[in-house]
Amino acid sequence: MDWESDKRVARSMLRNRGTRRKIMARMLLLALGLMAWGLWLVDGWLRVRPWMFLIWWGACAFLTCMVMVLALYDMLAVIREEREKHH
Numbered sequence: 001m002d003w004e005s006d007k008r009v010a011r012s013m014l015r016n017r018g019t020r021r022k023i024m025a026r027m028l029l030l031a032l033g034l035m036a037w038g039l040w041l042v043d044g045w046l047r048v049r050p051w052m053f054l055i056w057w058g059a060c061a062f063l064t065c066m067v068m069v070l071a072l073y074d075m076l077a078v079i080r081e082e083r084e085k086h087h
Contacts, residue, residue, distance in 0.1 A: 014073070017081075024070045031063035 013019050038046060038056050046053040 014077075017074070017077070020070065020074055020077070024067055024074065027063055027070070028067045031060055031067060034060045034063065 013023060034056070038060065042056075046056055
């Protein structure tokens, strides 16, 4: 795929409310799963490897921030859609 087709796919995902919310839900579940896994299953492994600890929790923080950004975008998109309906 080239850059233009990637942009079209991303634009269509962001414009479709259902697709956007499915992406947010999957990212949120992934972030929660990584956090739970890091807290209970691989905590000893992460404790003895400081770099892996930083990478692991950095990935969790990144996913969480991406979910928040998408939620903010979704909120603004819904407000815009509602305003367009009433005008």
